[in-house]
Amino acid sequence: MTSPALDTLFTWIRTESPTHDVAGVNLMMDLVVEQMKGAPVAIERIRGEQGLGDALILRAGPQTDEPAILIMSHLDTVHPVGTIERDLPLRIEGDRLYGPGVYDMKASAWFSLEAFKEVARKGTAARPLIYLVTPDEEIGSPMTRSIIEDLARRSAYALVTEPSRDGGQVVTARKGVGRFDVHVEGRPAHAGSRHAEGRNAIYEAARQILAIEAMTDYTRGVTTTVGMVSGGTAVNTIPQHCSFPVDLRVETVADGEALTRAILGLTPHHPDFKITVTGGMNRPPYERTEGTSKLFDHAKSLAAEIGFDLVSAPRVGGGSDGNFTAALGVPTLDGLGIDGNGAHTLQEYGVISTIAPRQELMKRLMETLR
Structure with a gap:
């Protein structure tokens, strides 16, 4: 050269x-x-x-x-x-x-x-x-x-x-690539005097993250990753909000459709929480x-x-x-x-x-x- x-x-x-x-x-x-x-x-x-x-x-x-x-x-x-x-x-x-x-x-x-x-x-x-x-x-x-x-x-x-x-x-x-954004809304409260009144969005997000990570299936070439988490306002406040992105990788169109439905269909473990999910397949397989x-x-x-x-x-x-x-x-x-x-x-x-x-x-x- x-x-x-x-x-x-x-x-x-x-x-x-x-x-x-x-x-x-x-x-x-x-x-x-x-x-x-x-x-x-x-x-x-x-x-x-x-x-x-x-x-x-x-x-x-x-x-x-x-x-x-x-x-x-x-x-x-x-x-x-x-x-x-x-x-x-x-x-x-x-x-x-x-x-x-x-x-x-x-x-x-x-x-x-x-x-x-x-x-x-x-x-x-x-x-x-x-x-x-x-x-x-x-x-x-x-x-x-x-x-x-x-x-x-x-x-x-x-x-x-x-x-x-x-x-x-x-x-x-x-592999095909999917990208999603998940937002969890709970109920804020003082962590000391009103703890029982709060609904911890980070706690609920953690349960959702466990469910998402469990969708990984190496035998099918499916991986799900939560690589970032953002939530809370102060150490002594029950957090009202928590958000995180999801990275999805799949080998087939069918798996892309199935995992997209599963992630978009996430539901809270308790009715006092609200979950909003946006996104989808960013690149097809x-x-x-x-x-x-x-x-x-x-x-x-x-x-x-x-x-x-x-x-x-x-x-x-x-x-x-x-x-x-x-x-x-x-x-x-x-x-x-x-x-x-x-x-x-x-x-x-x-x-x-x-x-x-x-x-x-x-x-x-x-x-x-x-």
């Missing part, structure tokens, strides 16, 4: 872009527009909504009505602004490039866009190419889900540049279909020609925008990005030597998927 290329990628990493920092995300979108200069690429910029940054739709390749190859990257990250100065400085150690968002997923987006630009310049695309760059994947794609699904319905394949797994494995199946298996086999043969072995990971627990395309029946290959580790942590890094072969694979996929 050349120094000018690394310098460009360094600029991307230095441009911190947590999801809700609209200015940072939009600076990243500006860098993509700059990257496409000089290439025959049509650029549509979609103004951000819901307090989020902009999205980009890039089009290239044959101008026909045949279904397209849809490529998807997100440029929002989870690290707050200042992480690169304080906790995760940009640096190279051997074959590792460290920095916030380098693994998930700026390096992958950068080299995939380079491959897209090269194919556009050469005019070698097998089908029309649509590249969607999003600002909100890390929070479930609330703004761009409808865009993703609309483009997917007009596409023959979907390629997702999320980072690869465990030594470079690509992703052909993911991404199940490996025959079409996705054929797509993986094709990518594996291309990788062999390039000089590396492409391996499919077991079903992945985390969701991505590939869940949306796969749920619509579009053959979807995910995890096509850089190898590395430490996503969402202060040890995040990408493996530099995997960039060039992965970029070549992306290019060849765009040129050969018919």
Whole structure:
């Protein structure tokens, strides 16, 4: 990888872009527009909504009505602004490039866009190419889900540049993700003089949390997690309110529907409490279909020609925008990005030597998927 290329990628990493920092995300979108200069690429910029940054739709390749190859990257990250100065400085150690968002997923987006630009310049695309760059994947794609699904319905394949797994494995199946918010209301009272009159919302929430956590079933690939709890006003006051979010992961649509009903149907153990639950399935399960298996086999043969072995990971627990395309029946290959580790942590890094072969694979996929 050349120094000018690394310098460009360094600029991307230095441009911190947590999801809700609209200015940072939009600076990243500006860098993509700059990257496409000089290439025959049509650029549509979609103004951000819901307090989020902009999205980009890039089009290239044959101008026909045949279904397209849809490529998807997100440029929002989870690290707050200042992480690169304080906790995760940009640096190279051997074959590792460290920095916030380098693994998930700026390096992958950068080299995939380079491959897209090269194919556009050469005019070698097998089908029309649509590249969607999003600002909100890390929070479930609330703004761009409808865009993703609309483009997917007009596409023959979907390629997702999320980072690869465990030594470079690509992703052909993911769990579905559900997100819920639970609010428990009790009755406040003085903890000393009026204890019997109170109804402790935290106590009732704890009982509900036990029921929710008991819904986990590893044999079916179902997990439920309550990772945060908020409640109470003072140590000497019976708490009136308690709230907590629920994370749900499922392997099948049927389990998603069943667990959604169970969580939305939570009832209090005593009529003096009130429980309100909102939410639902955030991402549908991404199940490996025959079409996705054929797509993986094709990518594996291309990788062999390039000089590396492409391996499919077991079903992945985390969701991505590939869940949306796969749920619509579009053959979807995910995890096509850089190898590395430490996503969402202060040890995040990408493996530099995997960039060039992965970029070549992306290019060849765009040129050969018919």
